[in-house]
Amino acid sequence: MKNKTVNSTKSVEFYINEYMPPDCRCNMEDKIKNKVKGVISVAINPNTDSMNVVFEPTQTNEEEIISFMKKCGYECSISEKEDHKKMEHGAHKGMKHKEHENHHAMMMKEFRRKTLISLIFTIPVLLLSPTIQKWFSFEIPYFGFNTLLLVVFSSIIAIYGASPFYRGAIRSLKSGILDMNVLVSLAVGSGYLYSLGTTFLFSASDFYWEISTLVLFLLFGHWMEMRAVIGASGALNELVKLIPPKANLVKGKDIVKVETSEVQVGNTLLIRPGEKVPIDGNVIEGETSINESMITGESKPVSKKVGDEVIGGTINESGSIKIKVEKVGEDTALAQIINLVKNAQASKPKSQKLADKAAHYLTLTAIIVGALTFTYWYGFTAIGAVFALTLTITVFVIACPHALGLAIPMVTSISTTLAAKNGMLIKDMKAMEIAKNLDYVVFDKTGTLTKGEFGVSDIVVLSDWKEDDILRKAAALEINSEHVIARGIIAKTKEKEIKLQRVDKFQGIPGKGAKGIVEQEEVYIGNEALMKFLNLDTVKSKNKLEKLSSQGKTVVYVATKKEIKGLISLSDIIREESYDTVKSLRNLGVKVAMLTGDNKITAQYVANELGLDTYFAEVFPGDKSSKIKGLQEQGYKVAMVGDGVNDAPALIQADVGIAIGAGTDVAVESAEIVLVKNDPRDISHLIKLSKGTMNKMKQNLVWATGYNTLAIPIAAGILYPYGITIQPEYAALIMAASSIIVVINAFMLKNIKLD
Structure with missing residues (x-):
């Protein structure tokens, strides 16, 4: 259970211990909100079978919600708080119950088992069917109980094989919901009961072989679909498995292997080369390089020394280190990342809500069209009841809205996990939906487009010293100073x-600079006042000085007693990545703006250097949000990129708030998207992923709705005058194939190139 109380509301995560069809999710969410007093919002994640409920604790509680779900036919559970404190046990204990963790796998095994058993019994059903014997011109000798065998084998398939659909239908009807299970149960049940009637009550052709093959193909389709769903959600499980189950605990002079779940804050752990870091902490001994790519997306190993932070789940590549544990349980970076990804997967973009509504109305449409189909073909034509019932069953099967139910959640699952692997944490899929249509990305300058530190930007040679000579001798004079220029x-x-x-x-010259003997030569470093004090000619350097000063840079002279040797200018250094970022964003059709508290001269230089579309200078922190609002009032969709702390109001005002450089502190409340690395290039990666994600969602929706739009009329017999009809078993294959297609299409998102 993840429990979180915000003001007067409480957020609780429940685990659904029964399979819930994707097309049932929306109706179930609405049901809980409408029927359980005090429930504010419900989000069901079909990929993890989890449900997050926000409610007023004074009006309802966890037990009432569980009780309501039980009345609807769904068993729910809440994991113990202690389990979450043991998140580091591979998040193996904390994230879900053991039985819940294997729930999708159990469902897949059930569908596989029932598919194989149904196949075994379908073969003799086909051989015993008079229709099949007639089609293929063979005859099974009559033993006196052929019909009885046909009834028994078909009953096993129709009752045992189709039992998962009956169970689902009972749950749905208890909840007052019409879903895929209801349609399948209607199709199989009506065909089976009609066939029993032809055997024992009246004379007509039976449906035994059609119903048997229909159930077989339905089971096979769900088996394949469940395999695909497990694969789609497997990427999140890979994040969960990053934490090793064992850790090397330092006890005095001894090293003891312990369960990672037993590690406490303040413990000292030894991490050898090649081992995974078990949990978040700080290095207290040794130096090494650590591969953090699985958490931050940073491909290069990161050097670590005493005092540096290490993240649980990363890999120690070189030296042995000892760390002091700083965070455990849900406070660890990986636990927070997993929770963010799970919450994002449960969040709904507009396209999801559209698909949910469409799935609900599609079920009603199927029942109505099925009834009309039977009425027309049986009541207004002379073709007969068998043909009418065949088409009705075909309509029920082919119209199952499973593909619509899977269309968006599968893409969401792949997208959010792919983003997390690249250091981009999506807190709300609505932000991803907006990101593809952004007009402006506004960056806070300091620490985002620039390094946020005063550094050397230019070295100007004015005499016989080379650049390195000027820098080396200036550094010798500045080595003992703590001034920002010296650093x-x-x-x-x-x-x-x-x-x-x-x-x-060495001698400091107050208000002017410093001097000293370097390499047997007296060297001076300082401002123009120092040069005038030395009676040195500054005319030759005047143009260079004015040009650098006009860019908002601070300039110092380096000289000897005889002449000025060069100039060193310093400024907040523009990051190399910023050039690529602006170019990439503009290639995507997005304008780039900058917010800064710096003066106009400095801001203009950075803006011109990077080729920005606009900039806002001398902006106080409290005024940043008004600049974002100004762009929005001009009709632009705006993203704000900042540190998530000083820029919180602007991030909230923006259409998409992006916190950059969060590191392990990923729980930034003011942003919908959190970038782990302080790399502005991830913004263009994010937009590319957003465009790819929304394209996949659209493709899946077009396919799912287009498939049903075409399939239902054909199933109802509209093409019968041209000799074209669809048998129920083929309808089952087509329905299953449509679901598998949307899952495979979602998987294709993994091939997207973000760089």
């Missing part, structure tokens, strides 16, 4: 792997 120069020197030199006779 930037030192960082650039280390980045270029230039050896830091010793400085002698």
Whole structure:
């Protein structure tokens, strides 16, 4: 159970211990909201058989909800709180009950078993059927009990084989819902009872072989469909399995293997090369490189040293390290990611709501069309009851809205898990639906488009020293300073792997700069006032200085006592990834804007450098949301990209709020989408995934609705004058194939190229 109380409401996750057809989900959600007092919202995830309910604790409780579900024919359960505290046991214990975890697999085994048993009995039914014998010109000797065998074998198939559909129909009718199970039960039941009537009550052709093959193909179709569904939800299970079941606990001088579920905050763990990190913590001994790709999507191993954070589920690639456990249970990054993905899968984009309504009305349509079909062919033609009943059964079977029920959830399941594997956490599928139609992406400048740190952007040579000479000697003077300019120069020197030199006779010059002996030469670094104090000519450098200053950069001089050797300019460095980001977004037809508190000169330089469509400078944190609102008032769909803390009002105002660089703190309340990495290129990846996701949803909806639009009239016999009709067993195959097609099409989303 995931329990969360917000203000006066409570959110609880229930596990449904019975198979619920995808087309039944919408009706069941509405039923709970309307019948259980105090329930605010219900979201059923058909891929995980889980149900999240938000309710008023003063008006209802978990027991009442479970009781209502039981009346509707569905057993529900809530996992123990303690299980969630043991999330790190591979999230194996915490995420679901053991029986629930294997529920889809159990259903698949049941359908497989019943398919094989039905196949065994269908063969003699076909051989004993007079119609089949006539078609294929053979004859089974009459033993005196041929008809009895036909009835017995058909009964086994119709009663035992079709039992999952009867159980489902009873649950649906208890809930006051008409779904696929009701249609199948009507089709099989009417055909079977009619056949019994022809055997014992009146003389007419029977339906035994048709009903037997119909049940066989229905079972086979559901078996194949369940396999596909398990595959679609398997990616989320792969996230769950990232946590190793055992950990190396340090006890004094001993290393003890313990269950990961037993690890507590404050414990010390040893992680050897090649082992998985069992749980979130901080490095307290050793250095290593860790592969975090499975959590953040970052392909390169990340160096870790004492004080750095490590994430449970990642892989230690090189050195041995010891970590102090900082988070357990649902506080761990992986647990939060899994919960976000599950919640996203249960959330409904508009297309899902449309599909749910269509599935509901399709069931009603099938029953009405089936009744009209029988009435017309039996009452207004001379063809007879057998033909009329055949077509009616075909209508019931072929119109099952299973494909519609699966069309959107399968795509959602694949999309959200694919996004999570690439470090993009979708909290609400509505945001993904909007992302494909974005007109503007607005970035907060500092730390997103820029590095958020003062660094060297330009080195200008004005004499005989080369760039590296200027940087090396400037760094020697700045090595002991804590000033932001000094830190930037030192960082650039280390980045270029230039050896830091010793400085002698160092002396700070207040308000101007500093001097010292570097490599046996007196070197000065400072501002223009220092150059004038030294009586050095600044005319030659004036144009260069003005150009750099006009870009909002801070410029320092590097000189000797005789002449100025060069200029070093510093600024908030534009990230290399930002250039690719803007180019990619504009290729996607999305305009790019920037918000910053910097002055207009600095903002204009960054905007021109990156080729932004517009920018907003000198914006106070509290005014950011008004800038987003201004774009929206012009009719634009706007996404805001920020850190999720300082930018919270703007993220909430935007059509899509995107928190970037969240790292392990993925529970950003103000954003609908959370990017684990601080890489702006993920924004274009997100939009590409959104476009791909929505395309797959549209394709599935077009297929599912188009299939039914064409299939129902044909099943009802509209093409009979041209010699075209559909037998019930073929209708079962077509119905199953339509469901499998939407699942396979959803799987194709995995082939999308995000880079």
